[in-house]
Amino acid sequence: MLDELWTELEISIAIAMTHRIDVPLMYPPRRQMQTSEETRADAALVGRIVGGDERALGELYDRHSGLLFGLLLRILKQRGDAEEVLQEVFVQAWTRADTYNETLGSPAAWLIGIARNRAIDRLRTNAARLRAVEQTMPSASIETPETSASTSEKQRDVQRALAVLPPEQRELITHAYFDGLTQSELAERFNLPLGTVKTRIRTGLLTLRGLLQRSLIKQ
Amino acid sequence: MTSPDHEELRARIGAYVLGALTPAEMAEVRAHLAGCPECAAEARAIQAVADALAWSVEPIDPPAAIRQRVLSAVTSTTARQRVQTRGSWLPWLAAAASLAVAAGLGADGVRLRGRIQTLELQLRDALVQVQAGERRTTQARLVAANAERQLSVLADPDVAHVDLKGQAAAPRASARALWSRSRGLLFTASNLPAPPAGRTYQLWIISGRAAPISNGWIFKTDATGSVTTMFDTPTTLPAPTGMAVTIEPDGGTTAPTGAMTLVGSFK
Numbered sequence: 490m491l492d493e494l495w496t497e498l499e500i501s502i503a504i505a506m507t508h509r510i511d512v513p514l515m516y517p518p519r520r521q522m523q524t525s526e527e528t529r530a531d532a533a534l535v536g537r538i539v540g541g542d543e544r545a546l547g548e549l550y551d552r553h554s555g556l557l558f559g560l561l562l563r564i565l566k567q568r569g570d571a572e573e574v575l576q577e578v579f580v581q582a583w584t585r586a587d588t589y590n591e592t593l594g595s596p597a598a599w600l601i602g603i604a605r606n607r608a609i610d611r612l613r614t615n616a617a618r619l620r621a622v623e624q625t626m627p628s629a630s631i632e633t634p635e636t637s638a639s640t641s642e643k644q645r646d647v648q649r650a651l652a653v654l655p656p657e658q659r660e661l662i663t664h665a666y667f668d669g670l671t672q673s674e675l676a677e678r679f680n681l682p683l684g685t686v687k688t689r690i691r692t693g694l695l696t697l698r699g700l701l702q703r704s705l706i707k708q
Numbered sequence: 709m710t711s712p713d714h715e716e717l718r719a720r721i722g723a724y725v726l727g728a729l730t731p732a733e734m735a736e737v738r739a740h741l742a743g744c745p746e747c748a749a750e751a752r753a754i755q756a757v758a759d760a761l762a763w764s765v766e767p768i769d770p771p772a773a774i775r776q777r778v779l780s781a782v783t784s785t786t787a788r789q790r791v792q793t794r795g796s797w798l799p800w801l802a803a804a805a806s807l808a809v810a811a812g813l814g815a816d817g818v819r820l821r822g823r824i825q826t827l828e829l830q831l832r833d834a835l836v837q838v839q840a841g842e843r844r845t846t847q848a849r850l851v852a853a854n855a856e857r858q859l860s861v862l863a864d865p866d867v868a869h870v871d872l873k874g875q876a877a878a879p880r881a882s883a884r885a886l887w888s889r890s891r892g893l894l895f896t897a898s899n900l901p902a903p904p905a906g907r908t909y910q911l912w913i914i915s916g917r918a919a920p921i922s923n924g925w926i927f928k929t930d931a932t933g934s935v936t937t938m939f940d941t942p943t944t945l946p947a948p949t950g951m952a953v954t955i956e957p958d959g960g961t962t963a964p965t966g967a968m969t970l971v972g973s974f975k
Binding site: 551560598601643663665667671695 | 719720721754758759760761765769770779829
């Protein structure tokens with residue numbers, strides 16, 4: 490295990506030294522999904538959390554719990570699971586706030602990363618995965634009786650971009666992102682050659698990139 | 709098996725940024741990105757897109773109770789109790805970071821340090837897991853040692869036993885005690901109701917007309933009302949004639965005050 494970590498460290502150093510890139514990758518400023526003002530306010534909250542300010546955690550929660558709960562429900566399908574993971578995400582944000590590095594992305598992206606990793610881990614380790622795959626819906630959002638937090642500009646941008654994508658690409662990308670399926674599992678599930686799955690995912694993401702860039706610059 | 713070539717790895721980049729690969733496949737792509745600027749640039753370009761997918765979901769307000777649960781959970785974790793940065797690998801990482809800066813990386817050095825922090829955390833996780841493993845081993849040893857002690861009581865040819873019967877407070881309860889002067893007292897009971905809050909069960913050894921003896925022999929029952937436990941008894945203990953269990957204030961008392969729940973006499 491330690492060997493693997495050392496290898497990873499060596500690879501990271503090699504990447505940084507030879508290609509001068511950062512890992513993981515950040516949003517270039519003009520394409521940020523959050524306005525820089527929101528990001529700055531969030532970063533200030535994270536700074537206070539590092540200092541042990543519980544009220545700052547409460548504020549961070551108020552700002553992002555709706556986004557994260559929506560995401561967790563979409564991934565996990567089960568309310569109980571989503572509620573537990575949401576709780577874990579913010580407890581981790583509290584205990585690990587000192588690991589947040591603003592050169593690597595916005596606090597919102599950091600929280601999303603934590604939430605998605607935990608949710609996919611849970612999907613992959615418990616039997617909920619089977620249920621989730623059975624109940625998988627295309628890209629429609631979940632109907633819920635409770636009040637939705639308001640849909641922001643950036644949500645509409647991403648939704649629009651996804652809607653423009655050819656359905657066969659969108660389908661594979663959303664199943665990979667929200668259901669934690671690997672490319673081989675996707676090939677099996679959709680009865681497609683593995684090469685086709687790879688091409689569709691990659692082409693789809695590159696197309697999305699173009700769409701999001703345009704729509705966000707237009708603002 | 710030969711390792712996958714550039715074209716194959718490049719084709720996997722989309723799945724890579726979505727995390728849609730097996731751990732082994734992820735590692736192959738990661739290693740390739742380290743040596744291929746072209747693929748690394750593409751991965752960087754679409755990683756941001758993959759991260760943005762979360763925003764396609766409609767936000768949903770979580771139940772209000774979750775906020776409270778999060779805040780009470782963190783109140784018990786003060787900033788000081790958080791995972792601290794220490795351990796023998798730190799000098800190595802610090803050295804690696806300074807080397808990187810010395811190599812003229814400048815701003816990238818700062819990012820590299822961020823990456824190193826991430827790796828430090830992974831190492832810390834690994835250490836925490838090792839410690840958890842050690843804790844489990846220690847627990848297993850304790851359980852084994854306890855079982856050995858219990859067996860040693862049973863194996864003593866001079867073992868005495870007493871059956872205890874439930875009294876008015878717990879008519880369905882029953883218990884058995886096995887006592888060996890040299891090896892201690894093995895006590896097992898079942899169907900005991902949970903004691904009231906702030907109260908605990910305490911075991912007493914009765915020796916004729918003398919005051920009941922209890923060297924802090926208190927015990928808890930599990931969810932089903934059962935317990936099996938060992939107590940050390942002084943080798944100078946007067947010959948016991950009976951045994952009783954009472955309900956006492958938490959921590960136990962020096963003389964019984966509560967009602968008797970179980971009573972029995974040595975044969």
